[in-house]
Amino acid sequence: xxxxxxxAAMKNAREKLSGTVGFVxxxxxxxxxxMELVRRAKSENQRTIVSIFVNPAQFSPGEDLDxxxxxxxxxxxxxxxxxxxxxxxPSPRGMYPPRFNTWVDVEKVTEHMEGALRPGHFRGVAxxxxxxxxxxxxxxxxxxxxxxxxxxTIRKMVADLxxxxxxxxxxxxxxxxxxxxxxxxxxxxxxxxxxxxxxxxALKLAEKLWAQxxxxxxxxxxxxxxxxxxxxxxxVIGYVSxxxxxxxxxxxxxxxxxxxxxxxxxxxxxLIDNIVLE
Ligand code: PAF
Numbered sequence: 300x301x302x303x304x305x306x307a308a309m310k311n312a313r314e315k316l317s318g319t320v321g322f323v324x325x326x327x328x329x330x331x332x333x334m335e336l337v338r339r340a341k342s343e344n345q346r347t348i349v350s351i352f353v354n355p356a357q358f359s360p361g362e363d364l365d366x367x368x369x370x371x372x373x374x375x376x377x378x379x380x381x382x383x384x385x386x387x388x389p390s391p392r393g394m395y396p397p398r399f400n401t402w403v404d405v406e407k408v409t410e411h412m413e414g415a416l417r418p419g420h421f422r423g424v425a426x427x428x429x430x431x432x433x434x435x436x437x438x439x440x441x442x443x444x445x446x447x448x449x450x451x452t453i454r455k456m457v458a459d460l461x462x463x464x465x466x467x468x469x470x471x472x473x474x475x476x477x478x479x480x481x482x483x484x485x486x487x488x489x490x491x492x493x494x495x496x497x498x499x500x501a502l503k504l505a506e507k508l509w510a511q512x513x514x515x516x517x518x519x520x521x522x523x524x525x526x527x528x529x530x531x532x533x534x535v536i537g538y539v540s541x542x543x544x545x546x547x548x549x550x551x552x553x554x555x556x557x558x559x560x561x562x563x564x565x566x567x568x569x570l571i572d573n574i575v576l577e
Pocket of ligand 1: 325352354427428446449
């Protein structure tokens, strides 16, 4: 497992790799969900590259950029168990040198949900992914379904800009009580951690109502909101959305595949989760 810290060295190492390259972009503070992405990348490619970069461009002012959990030695220990060929850890200055002025803006699919709550977030994600794809030149890049809007945005960017990379999406990995794995779960205090499974319960409720024949998206959203409001530690409902799984336009009548997604603030972090009604 080779650690590379500069863009020049990464490009140089990439030139020497032949065969298919699977790429897992991360912001570090890895969890089992990331490990699953790496395992899948390894099983489908001759070479695997993981990047660790807390991308300042995707944090809005006032968000948790400075306090975002970082622990490279811990990440390395975890990665040693799955053994990617290369771990690329660029610096913020290397990625965004002075007078950096070029941004990738994916329209429409970034307008709602996370995009509405976090202005500029997806511009930062699309820009850093474009840069990482250009540097790493992967055959396939692997993303988790937990960040559903990110997946839709990256797919749209790759299609619209004719990028030469396949996008593979891996199902959300969950704790035994259903909480989706996330680096931000580390912020949860014990009682908040217990309360956090309300997101999963709300999604399961939507799935149950849909399976029972309910097609009215508004009624399902209302039922989910009511359930979440019963949890005293669930402070603010960012959004409860039932949208077309590709355009992310809100639905009145549910036609599959529909993405049911939500953002709920529990204690410090705002947690997100989703399921797809097929
Ligand atoms: O999902 C993440 O961890 C980040 O948004 C990504 C894709 C690594 C870009 O910074």
